[in-house]
Amino acid sequence: MSERIWTAGLVVIGDEILSGRTQDKNVAQIAIWLNVQGIQLAEVRVVPDTQDRIVEAVNAIRTGYDYCFTTGGIGPTHDDITVDAIAVALGVPVVIHPEARSLMERYYETRGGLTEARLRMARVPEGADLIPNRMSGAPGIRVGNLFILAGVPHITAGMLDALTGTLEGGRPVVSATIGSWAAESEIAGLLGETERAFEGVAIGSYPFFREGRTGANFVVRATDPALVDTCAAELGARLSAAGYEVVKGGI
């Protein structure tokens, strides 16, 4: 019986990532969180703060995968255009969400009051629900299979936390890592043969050069934990038989 695989794509919105000014941290954090939900991150696109480019990427991702996440561009300033772009992508108007408005009013009550700029953060594509934000004022937004998150990593993390357990997924991918002081070019054949012998398993090979020596870590991945264990044990046995030192858990 073949298993239903749940997939997501991520659109990272922000000139600051594409200029190299800011090192993205959300891809890895969202990938790891999604896997716990039983959803595989299948594609990421990084696009600038430009409406057409956001619309194009969001439409490709939301129709191509089960879920579409976006990060960035939901603040109060002129370069925060994610909500407007996504409304265009969905063909719906932008509206003020009454609950978001109340949240903003309460949040800014002791912080100078709700201004026009701050009210921008209560705008959502019509039909949207809010994603709680316990770190700062502005909530995230869920509309259909689209999840609009903040770009600042610790705020993104809080929103992911609020979503934990609410998305339908399948079995998470589990992995086992084996390290070996072998040049990967020496054991390429052995690796490929081992992968082919275990259907549903992917083996990644990640070479490194450390302490003056060449080595590689091999990551065995599948949704079936027993299959991962069996394949990792077999790979370890084959590497040992070929004369290589094997380090369980990786080097």
Next chain:
Amino acid sequence: MSERIWTAGLVVIGDEILSGRTQDKNVAQIAIWLNVQGIQLAEVRVVPDTQDRIVEAVNAIRTGYDYCFTTGGIGPTHDDITVDAIAVALGVPVVIHPEARSLMERYYETRGGLTEARLRMARVPEGADLIPNRMSGAPGIRVGNLFILAGVPHITAGMLDALTGTLEGGRPVVSATIGSWAAESEIAGLLGETERAFEGVAIGSYPFFREGRTGANFVVRATDPALVDTCAAELGARLSAAGYEVVKGGI
């Protein structure tokens, strides 16, 4: 006179990025390098080690921008399928590049000799040139407007170094940063007005919470250094006039 803007897209190839196991470092490093060449990174796609997905992304990026870069998947193992996928994308066969073969022979002369797996790293899409790799054996590959680079960041860096000054570009984007201890929601109007007053300038707003206080850095970006200086000075003056402390160079 409007300036020709040169653009590039990047395809990051690798299950390890999409699983969250590996934190990507190449987007930022390539973005910064491209800007020095006068080329703007306009889009990034991260795709798995799957031929169809690589082909689709590479074709979208190489036809959508002046240059297409890829990172990852050019090693000797079964999960290194970038060359094959790009050959499919271009509709050309994969051939052994004679110079790459010689390089591999020399490199492995004292390292156990050239095996079938190692010879894989001399395979290129027909019509390709090599990009020198001074860090390890396998070269990068240039074919048309496509640049196929290694995924391991320090090896990628060496290949970028070898390409420095060889790609046609325009004027680099320059930037000036101004920091202020202001909530960005307080100065959103001022920011937007300042940006609109300077055509060709983009102002990014990057809020932070530090030492118990709220602040933001504003990055003024354009290809004209004089315009950047004038706009940054004007923004600083407007922030000061509105009663905010301004820190040149950012906080």
